Amino acid sequence: MDIPMVQTDNPHSTRHPRRCTAHSTRTKQLCGRWAMKGQRVCMKHGGKAPAALAKAEEAVQLAELKLRGLAPIAVQELENLVTHAESEPVRLAAARDLADRSIGKAVEKIQVAAQVAVVKPW
Numbered sequence: 001m002d003i004p005m006v007q008t009d010n011p012h013s014t015r016h017p018r019r020c021t022a023h024s025t026r027t028k029q030l031c032g033r034w035a036m037k038g039q040r041v042c043m044k045h046g047g048k049a050p051a052a053l054a055k056a057e058e059a060v061q062l063a064e065l066k067l068r069g070l071a072p073i074a075v076q077e078l079e080n081l082v083t084h085a086e087s088e089p090v091r092l093a094a095a096r097d098l099a100d101r102s103i104g105k106a107v108e109k110i111q112v113a114a115q116v117a118v119v120k121p122w
């Protein structure tokens with residue numbers, strides 16, 4: 001079961017792909033609410049039904065598994081760039097990305113000088 005990121009039934013639609021696809025029974029207009037996570041409908045249009053929640057949870061888990069499967073490929077690609085890229089800025093950026101994800105980002109310290117003047121109205 002694949003949930004498309006962009007609805008393909010009308011490629012010219014300006015409607016956000018995460019909006020509920022149900023229609024109001026009263027006004028017959030498209031629902032304007034946000035669809036629930038992993039679903040195409042909002043909570044008012046069946047998104048909270050146990051079967052819909054279970055199906056959405058399954059879809060979200062499948063998407064996470066796909067992302068985890070891509071992680072080793074992404075790391076390998078970064079390693080290739082670090083060792084084989086011709087451009088020095090590309091090698092540096094790849095090395096920085098690898099270090100950020102394995103060692104952790106360097107601590108950033110921001111010093112802020114501020115002065116607040118409080119005028120007492122009383």
Ligand SMILES: [Zn+2]
Binds near residue numbers: 021045
């Ligand atoms: Zn709805």
